[in-house]
Amino acid sequence: MDVIKTQGVTKVYNPDKIPVYALNGVDINIEQGEFTAIVGPSGSGKTTLLNIIGGLDRPSDGEVFVGGQDISQLSDNQLIDFRKEYIGFVFQAYNLIPVLTAKENVEFVMLLQKRSKEERDQRVKELMDSVGLSDKLDSRPAQLSGGQQQRVAVARALAPKPTFILADEPTANLDSKSTENLLDIMARLNKEENMTFVFSTHDQRVIDRARRVVTLVDGKISHDERRD
Amino acid sequence: MIPILAWRNLWRNPTRTLVLIGAIALGVWAGLFMTGFATGMIKSYISNAIDQIVSHIQVHHPNFSEDQDVKFRLDQPDQHAAKIAEKEEVKAVVVRTLATGMISSAKGARGIRVKGISPAEESKVTGLDQKIVEGEYLAGKRKNEILISRALAEKLKVKIRSKLVLNMQDLEGEITPAAFRVVGIFHTGNKPFDEGHVFVQRKDLNRLLTLTSEGRIDPTTLGHEIALLLHDTKNIPAIQSAMAQPDWKVENYKEISPDLELYESQMGFVSTIYLSIIMLALTFGIINTMLMAVLERIRELGMLMGIGMNKLKVFLMIMLEAIFLGAVAAPIGLALGSLTIYFLGQSGLDLSMYSDSLEMYGMSPVVYFDVPSKVYWQIPVFVACTAILAALYPAYKAIKLKPVEAIRKI
Structure with missing residues (x-):
């Protein structure tokens, strides 16, 4: 089953002056349980594609279906609710809330979803165990290393039980050991929970672990390799 | 969260x-x-202003406030004042005789408002006895005692026991001169008031003002102002309306002095x-x-x-x-x-x-x-x-x- 499906997605910046095509007719289907890396040189449109799939940005043309729903038709507020319920984000710069502890960061979206305290506590414990940070529940982001922060960000993205996780260059700021550690965790979650992961990355270590590699060049898919 | x-x-x-x-x-x-x-x-x-000048309520003849003429006097003010004083809301009452005139010393002269007071009652209403800074309060030891302010004493260059001459209009509009001796000097802290007012015994002032061409009017009946101090300002409207009479102008302090309001x-x-x-x-x-x-x-x-x-x-x-x-x-x-x-x-x-x-x-x-x-x-x-x-x-x-x-x- 397709979790994500795009049809002729185009994104044009400055359409009235000097049009710049960040995406130019991208068709992609991503199925449940995929571990997909979107790769390509800088400016190829990786982040733009991720933003459009994640409902953070709107396509200039084309359609984006997530779980069968055309998200390009949703209003800003509907998109916010949609993201909250269906999509987990992992950002390059971790983007944790610095004034909240690791535990509070992880349960934040669940609070927005109005989940019960019991459910939140159980899920936080489960996820922090899963990312190997059960001893850092009360640490603030500033007290954690980059790798640890990114693991908390993965736990946060998984907390609301999203349909898939979008990760924009998640290892860009991490050292080798932290990268391997993070990839191990994500691969395990992909395998054990059948969680769909979509990365944009330059990092060969991530590309090596991906089971599908989609290459973008100049806003178009130039290559789509499945390694199953 | x-x-x-x-x-x-x-x-x-x-x-x-x-x-x-x-x-x-x-x-x-x-x-x-x-x-x-x-x-x-x-x-x-x-x-x-309430303590020194206007009190809470004042009663005058309806025409008095217009030109302050001594002929616009109250009828039997002391009898009325005695009745008013019986009300439990009333703290103190004083009847005053008021005159406008000229005060002169050897060194100068000024226009002045003369207040003829009963010293004991006045002290209860305005606490004037507490404001004496030199000499003594009106004691009635001798005739024609006068209290003047320190500011006026400096202007007229007089001191305790100095003599001053007051020229005032009597009930018939004639100028009546009289010599007064300074027994005390007061200081209220209100300069315009101090420079414009002197206090004498009401009986002395009445004796001077009541002599007419047809003989003397009973000096004990002359009075232009009844001033009341109440225990609580909340009772002003009630007392004011209870005192209403056709030939009286009963005003509270806000009406007398709109700046206070x-x-x-x-x-x-x-x-x-x-x-x-x-x-x-x-x-x-x-x-x-x-x-x-x-x-x-x-x-x-x-x-x-x-x-x-x-x-x-x-x-x-x-x-x-x-x-x-x-x-x-x-x-x-x-x-x-x-x-x-x-x-x-x-x-x-x-x-x-x-x-x-x-x-x-x-x-x-x-x-x-x-x-x-x-x-x-x-x-x-x-x-x-x-x-x-x-x-x-x-x-x-x-x-x-x-x-x-x-x-x-x-």
Whole structure:
């Protein structure tokens, strides 16, 4: 089953002056349980594609279906609710809330979803165990290393039980050991929970672990390799 | 979680937050201080005017206030005064004979209002005996004793036991001269009053004014003014209406001296004016700080909206941050202000160095601070409104952010 499906997605910046095509007719289907890396040189449109799939940005043309729903038709507020319920984000710069502890960061979206305290506590414990940070529940982001922060960000993205996780260059700021550690965790979650992961990355270590590699060049898919 | 997040956001930059809290607290303190000072001044002015000049209620002949002619006298004022004094709401009553004339010494002369008083009653109504700074109060030891103020004594260059000549119109409009001897010098602290009034025994004044071409009118019946002091100003309307008579003009202190009503009504506004000005200035400080707090968190706010925090919650979070600022600062300002008001309400602020100027306006040189109780709830309302008003623009800025652009901000 397709979790994500795009049809002729185009994104044009400055359409009235000097049009710049960040995406130019991208068709992609991503199925449940995929571990997909979107790769390509800088400016190829990786982040733009991720933003459009994640409902953070709107396509200039084309359609984006997530779980069968055309998200390009949703209003800003509907998109916010949609993201909250269906999509987990992992950002390059971790983007944790610095004034909240690791535990509070992880349960934040669940609070927005109005989940019960019991459910939140159980899920936080489960996820922090899963990312190997059960001893850092009360640490603030500033007290954690980059790798640890990114693991908390993965736990946060998984907390609301999203349909898939979008990760924009998640290892860009991490050292080798932290990268391997993070990839191990994500691969395990992909395998054990059948969680769909979509990365944009330059990092060969991530590309090596991906089971599908989609290459973008100049806003178009130039290559789509499945390694199953 | 939103209140917790807002509270912790407030302390991201403790120095900046503390500076702003200090500014708001200082504003609240200044609002209380200014209100306390202004209210104290106004109350001093009003109470001085009531104590020294107008009392709570005065009764005159209906035509007397127009040209102050001695012929517009009250009928049987002492009998009426005795009845009025029986009312339990009434603290003290005095009957006065009033005349306008010229006072002269060897060194000068001035136009003057002469008040003929019964010394014992007068002391109960105006406490005149307490204001004698030299010599003694009217004792009735000999005829034609006079009390003059220190200011007038200096102008006429006279001292205790000096002789002065009073020229006044009698009931027939004839000029009646009489010599008086200074027995005491008073100082009320109200310079215009002091320079324009002298006190003599009512019986002495009546004896001079009641001699007519057809013989002497009973001097004990002459009186132009009944002045009343009540225990409580709340009873003024009731007593005033109970005293109404066709041939009497019964006026309360606000009617006699409309400036007192003006000042009294200003007491209610003074805090509003001061607080409005101070809070308006603070609004810009809060806007600036909140805007900085929003602008330096653009990426984080974008991320929050990205992961599903809706705009209403983002808006509420920013508003709450400003409200918390006020909620911390206002009690500090109120506590400091209350202590200041309490201290200066007890000991007063001594402005003796400006006493000449203050006395010109009938004010005491020591101002006892006083703040109407409503100001203590007005302040939290003002601070809350200011915080909300000041946070509106930064909060609006925050919800107008586009997550995709905000997240990319460095």
